Amino acid sequence: MKTKIYYWWQEMRSSFWFVPAMIVLDAVVLAAVLIGVDATVDLHIVERWPLIFGAGAAGARGLLTTVASSMITVAGVVFSITIVALALTSSQYTSRVLRNFMRDPINQVVLGVFVGIFAYCLVVLRTIRGGDEGAFVPSLAVLVGLILAFVGIAFLIYFIHHISMSIQASSILAAAAQDTINAVDHLFPNMLSKNADEEADGHRAIFLAEHTWTAIPAQKTGYIENVGLDALLALARERGIILRMERGIGEFVVEDTPLISVAGSGELDEQMTDELNALYVISRQRLVEQDVAFGIRQIVDIALKALSPGINDTTTAVMCVDYLTAILVRLSVRRIVTSLRLDKGELRVIARGPSFESLLAEAFDQIRQNAEANVAVLTRLLQALETIAGQTTNTRRRRALSQQADLIASAARRTISTPHDMTDIDISLTRLSHILGGHFQEHVSRMNGTESID
Structure with a gap:
């Protein structure tokens, strides 16, 4: 139920x-309250300030009619500007970021104010x-x-x-x-200890191959937006079973x-089939709140569009690498939750989720593949790896950074034949x-035309 409520709130x-x-x-309630005050309370201030409050029935109708017609017209203009x-x-960028515009509270409030x-x-x-x-x-x-009309004018100027x-x-x-980054802080709140290697826990699940597994089919086609992991653990404890997720958050599942x-x-x-399916939220699109990889994917898609021959916007691609660096730096010091869920030392759930390696590949692989011969982007990718490497001492993660650097090099x-461009x-x-x-030192030595002295 908690998962469903969260999904409903995100949709709203x-x-x-x-x-x-x-x-x-709220506007209707405000109007009703003020009308009630006017009808029941003798406001002497109206007689004292006739220039402010005084207006006959015809004048009041004219004023409110003008304000109403103006506001509905402006609301149409605001809606048109938003659609454009x-x-x-x-x-220009990617359709993946449209949801960010729709979630923008300013756009929603401005439209609501006029209506x-x-x-x-x-x-x-x-x-x-x-x-x-x-x-x-x-x-x-x-x-x-009348005051609300001036408020509407202020909102229109700010909206533009x-x-x-x-x-x-x-x-x-x-x-x-x-x-x-907010999703990273929410999903992975714990800092990575100096000698921790959280991904290694996944290898302990190898012994589970001796179990007989029965697949539960999906009852719906779409992307997995959310999974109630706590509810999965509770159900596994209650039934005395072990659950293994075949599809994780952000993955596409077919009915x-x-x-x-x-x-x-x-x-x-x-x-049981109905209960397990009820713990999954499957929809037509992914949500960044529970899916860090989708947040990275949005920025990568913008970079790919910028690197396309039709646009060829290297500056935007470099900016994408910069923001991906900020995300990966935050990830590099966080403990990504282990895939195993235990209940009093007994394995109950084998979750399916991201790793630092997979998120690093999600961020840089396609940009590297589409930026061949682009000196500016390739250089910035290496600088990004340098920044990330300076934040983590984890052996496994540094090895992933080394592999990514090898691929970029x-x-x-x-693709780059001019020595000057290689500087x-x-x-x-x-x-x-x-x-x-x-081992990365050996690769650098080969790039520079020398042999490693190690």
Whole structure:
């Protein structure tokens, strides 16, 4: 249930209707309260300040009608600008970041403010009566309507500024990187101890091959957005079974294909199949909140679009590498949760999740493959590895960085033929070799045309 509620809340945050609907509801309540105050309380201040509060029924109707028509028109303009920004972002960068725009609270609030002011004016308008009908003009409510009109103007000016800033590459990358870093802090809160090697725990699961596994099929096709791991552990404890995830968060699963396997349960009934499927949230898209790899994928896709022949924007690709570096630096010092879940020392769940190596490959492999002969990007990739290597002493992670550096150096040697263009890359390789050491030094020696003295 907790997983479902979290999924529902994320869907609400990413919608263009939830926040505006709440603002419209608040505006209607505000109008009703102010009308009630005008109807029940004798406000002498209205008589003392006629220039501010004084207005006949016709004048009040005219004012609120003008405000209402203006606000609904501006709401249409705001919606149109937002759609244009979404289309531009999708074509210029990647469609993967559209959800970030839709989740932007400023875009949602601005749209809600204009629609809310429109709804407020409608509610107040219907209560205004002329002399023949028994005169009633809610002066306080009309004044607040005028104030809300000026508030709407301020929101319109700010929205134009905000949307012009938010479609810039730097803003898009910064927002995607910050969301990913927040996910890292949430999913991997524990710091990596100096001599820890959390991935090694996974090798202890080899002995489980002797078990007889029964696959539980997925009941839905889509991407796995979330999994209730605590609920999986509780179910495994209750049934006395071992569960092995066949698909992890962010992976695509097809209906009637294995989703999770069970050992030690004997006969599996339909109830268990339903219970296990209920612990998974499967949808049409991935969410960065539970899927760090998807946050990295968003930035990588922008880099690939920038490196494409049709755009050829090296500067944006370099910026992508910079923000990926910030994410990987944060990951390099965090303990990525082991795949094994124990209950009082007894194995219950074999989870499926990311490792530092897989996230490093996700970040750099495709950029390296598409940046061949691009000196600026290859150099920045090596500089990124240098920054990351300086933050971790973990042997396994430093080995992964060394392998990535070898691949980048090989791509540079294969595609860059001018010695002058290789200068910066050679310098970066030399600096990196001093940090990583080991077998990478031999590769640097070959790149420089000398033999290793080790």
